Amino acid sequence: xxxxxxxxSASRANNSLVCVGLDSDLKKLPDCLxxxxxxxxxxxxxxxxxxxSHVCAYKLNLAFYEALGKRGWxxxxxxxxxxxxNIITIADAxxxxxxxxxxxxxxxFFETFNFDAITVNPFLGYDSVQPxxxxxxxxIFILTLxxxxxSRDYQYLEIEGKPLYMKTVEKILKWNVxxxxxxxxGATHPDELSEIRFKADKxxxxxxxxxxxxxxxxxxxxxxxxxxxxxxxxxxxxAVIYASNKEDYAEKxxxxxxxxxxxxxxxxxxxxxx
Amino acid sequence: xxxxxxxxSASRANNSLVCVGLDSDLKKLPDCLxxxxxxxxxxxxxxxxxxxSHVCAYKLNLAFYEALGKRGWxxxxxxxxxxxxNIITIADAxxxxxxxxxxxxxxxFFETFNFDAITVNPFLGYDSVQPxxxxxxxxIFILTLxxxxxSRDYQYLEIEGKPLYMKTVEKILKWNVxxxxxxxxGATHPDELSEIRFKADKxxxxxxxxxxxxxxxxxxxxxxxxxxxxxxxxxxxxAVIYASNKEDYAEKxxxxxxxxxxxxxxxxxxxxxx
Numbered sequence: 001x002x003x004x005x006x007x008x009s010a011s012r013a014n015n016s017l018v019c020v021g022l023d024s025d026l027k028k029l030p031d032c033l034x035x036x037x038x039x040x041x042x043x044x045x046x047x048x049x050x051x052x053s054h055v056c057a058y059k060l061n062l063a064f065y066e067a068l069g070k071r072g073w074x075x076x077x078x079x080x081x082x083x084x085x086n087i088i089t090i091a092d093a094x095x096x097x098x099x100x101x102x103x104x105x106x107x108x109f110f111e112t113f114n115f116d117a118i119t120v121n122p123f124l125g126y127d128s129v130q131p132x133x134x135x136x137x138x139x140i141f142i143l144t145l146x147x148x149x150x151s152r153d154y155q156y157l158e159i160e161g162k163p164l165y166m167k168t169v170e171k172i173l174k175w176n177v178x179x180x181x182x183x184x185x186g187a188t189h190p191d192e193l194s195e196i197r198f199k200a201d202k203x204x205x206x207x208x209x210x211x212x213x214x215x216x217x218x219x220x221x222x223x224x225x226x227x228x229x230x231x232x233x234x235x236x237x238x239a240v241i242y243a244s245n246k247e248d249y250a251e252k253x254x255x256x257x258x259x260x261x262x263x264x265x266x267x268x269x270x271x272x273x274x
Numbered sequence: 275x276x277x278x279x280x281x282x283s284a285s286r287a288n289n290s291l292v293c294v295g296l297d298s299d300l301k302k303l304p305d306c307l308x309x310x311x312x313x314x315x316x317x318x319x320x321x322x323x324x325x326x327s328h329v330c331a332y333k334l335n336l337a338f339y340e341a342l343g344k345r346g347w348x349x350x351x352x353x354x355x356x357x358x359x360n361i362i363t364i365a366d367a368x369x370x371x372x373x374x375x376x377x378x379x380x381x382x383f384f385e386t387f388n389f390d391a392i393t394v395n396p397f398l399g400y401d402s403v404q405p406x407x408x409x410x411x412x413x414i415f416i417l418t419l420x421x422x423x424x425s426r427d428y429q430y431l432e433i434e435g436k437p438l439y440m441k442t443v444e445k446i447l448k449w450n451v452x453x454x455x456x457x458x459x460g461a462t463h464p465d466e467l468s469e470i471r472f473k474a475d476k477x478x479x480x481x482x483x484x485x486x487x488x489x490x491x492x493x494x495x496x497x498x499x500x501x502x503x504x505x506x507x508x509x510x511x512x513a514v515i516y517a518s519n520k521e522d523y524a525e526k527x528x529x530x531x532x533x534x535x536x537x538x539x540x541x542x543x544x545x546x547x548x
Contacts, residue, residue, distance in 0.1 A: 025378070063371055063378040069386040070347030077344065094371055096395065097337055098422040098487075104299070104337040112343040121370065123397035123417065125424020143397065148372040150399020153445065157438070159431050171427065208372075 003117060003139035003180050007204055008230060010088050011056035016261040017225075017268070019057035019090070019206070020253075021237030022047065022079060023064050028242060030249045040068065043249070044079040047241050050254030054261045057088035057233055059206070060115075080113060088116045088233075090206070094143060096121035096128045103131040110135045117141060119184055119206065122168060123154075129175060136178045139204065144168045144196060147186025147209030165192065169199050182206055185224070187215025187234075194223035204231045210260075211239030221267040229272030236260055277391060277413035277454050281478055282504060284362050285330035290535040291499075291542070293331035293364070293480070294527075295511030296321065296353060297338050304519045314342070317523070318353040321515050324528030328535045331362035331507055333480070334389075354387060362390045362507075364480065368417060370395035370402045377405040384409045391415060393458055393480065396442060397428075403449060410452045413478065418442045418470060421460025421483030439466065443473050456480055459498070461489025461508075468497035478505045484534075485513030491534075495541040503546030510534055 001009075011017055024040050024047075033039040048058070060079065065072035083089055091109040095118070096102065109115045110132075117139030120129055132140045145155050145165040155165045172181050183200055185193050187209035197205065207224050209215035217234075224232040240260070244252035268274065285291055298314050298321075307313040322332070334353065339346035357363055365383040369392070370376065383389045384406075391413030394403055406414045419429050419439040429439045446455050457474055459467050461483035471479065481498050483489035491508075498506040514534070518526035542548065 023375070061371070061375055063369075063375045063382065066382040067378040067386065069382070070344055070351065073344030073347050094369070094395075094398075095337075097335070097368055098420065098424075098482075101297070101335055101337045104341040108337065108340040108343070112341065121368075121395050121397055123395055123428050124368075124420050124422060125427030125429075127422050127424040129424075146372065146398050148398060148401050150372075150401040150403075153399030154397050154438075155399075157431075157433050157441070159433065164428075164431070167431070 001137060003137060004204060004231070006116065007056065007088055007139065010086055011230060013086060014053055014056055015265065016054055016056050017232055017234045017264050018055045018257055018261045019059050019233040019235045020047070020051050020055050020240050020257060021059045021061060021235050022241065023061045023237040024241065025064055026068065030245045030247065032247045038075065040075050041078045045082050046250030047253045048082045050250040051240065051257040052084050052087060054254065054257040055087065057090055058083055059090040059092045059235055061092040076113065090117040090119065090141070091115040092119045094119050094121045096124045098124065099127040099131060102128050106131045106135060110138050117182070119143065122171065126175065133175060133178055133180060136180055138180060139182050140180055141182040141184050141206045142168065142172050144172070144183040145185045145189055145192055147188045147213050147215065151186065165196070169196055173200060176203065184208070187220040188213055190216055190219035190223050193220065197223055201226060204233065206233045206235065208235040210234055211236050217263060218267050221264055222271055225268055225272060227272070229268040229274050234264060275411060277411060278478060278505070280390065281330065281362055281413065284360055285504060287360060288327055288330055289539065290328055290330050291506055291508045291538050292329045292531055292535045293333050293507040293509045294321070294325050294329050294514050294531060295333045295335060295509050296515065297335045297511040298515065299338055300342065302516060304521065304523045306521045312349065314349045315352045319356050320524030321527045322356045324524040325514065325531040326358050326361060328528065328531040329361060331364055332357055333364040333366045333509055335366040350387065364391040364393065364415070365389040366393045368393050368395045370398045372398065373401040373405060376402050380405045380409060384412050391456070393417065396445065400449065407449060407452055407454060410454055412454060413456050414454055415456040415458050415480045416442065416446050418446070418457040419459045419463055419466055421462045421487050421489065425460065439470070440473070443470055447474060450477065458482070461494040462487055464490055464493035464497050467494065471497055471500070475500060478507065480507045480509065482509040484508055485510050491537060492541050495538055496545055499542055499546060501546070503542040503548050508538060
């Protein structure tokens, strides 16, 4: 099944555009878990069981797992095994290397771990992205305009009268031969999001920056969805997974995910006439 | 000790600018190792013991270890433990993420694994690089002009009359407050290498692209060293570690590393009047 079809089917099944970011930092877990053998897996398991009927995807930022050394890889495997089959899994890896090396990253995340999608950094150009693109049924989300302040350093540079992020959009449309590309665009840039969505009207957008980073939800939904009110993944990490740091952490995360799902639907349903 | 001092002392001790890239691909190991429990660790151990007196550094490209799943992290630890204390270790990770995430990558590679240096992708801008820069005694090699064909897609784009890679050089010189930055510049661009070295005259350069990728050794040494004939790390991966695929793989790798060390010294000693 094509990635886009799987994504649409996951978001329709739960009527949700919410993607929960399992950025589980050992240092921020509830105290009640800290004495367990494997607190991160336990935490993730709690979050997944309470949120999985309110989301269309989980995004796992690899940094949080690599910071744990080899245990991190174990936790990653255990966590992936807990995620229901029909929900999208995204390796937020931001990888990109010369061709023969990107090949190995693609093997790691698409074969060894069997993620549905990955985030890729395009700074090394086409041959660094191409090994990912060859996996026709996987989703390749390419960093286009990131949510952080440093996005100004490169992504807004003017090239022949256009900002670099629009050059990236053009490149992605060309690279999308297997119809498996998506774009990462931060919710902290609502006007640019709208400009990018207009140009890449059929591609999925992965949108971080709501919640702790302060992006505006209403503007993001109206600008980020396609004309059917779909194909936008609204990522929430800290605002959901750390909704409580007590024993009710899972329950509260579930309520926070449900609340975001409803807020998003209350914006998109009338606006897109779903 | 500052990273640059450690690097100079390592390269003087072995009179070598050679950095061996331990890009050990399970699929390419000699047949004689294939039935072992842990062929990659065994292979790396053989390569390290036969090359460690001819090099100043080892570079471990993380993709090759991540492709092995959680075993890969074990192999990484075992391999690092085999490298003599005075030789530089570089995590070729090409990471870069929003601030709170780059923090975790920095923790992973500088604390959990205790690498001496890392490669970083600057596409997400200053706040994505800054958490690495805070480790004052580590080396942060920032991708400036990569060795692959795709380097043309972004790194040569013209910004205000200058190629983007020169903008990157300017940024690095600004970011180098703790004197711990370096640059990654491919040997496949000798003219640009010379232009970059002229501008960043005091910073270490990590130079891949010699060997399998076809960069010219003489031009690279003359352009890439500082005016004392130092601070250039000439990376060799496939050309050294796969010098033989038979039982003599370690011996042949040692001879290949020694041969490169001598070739490099035969170029740099008369040219820089060492």
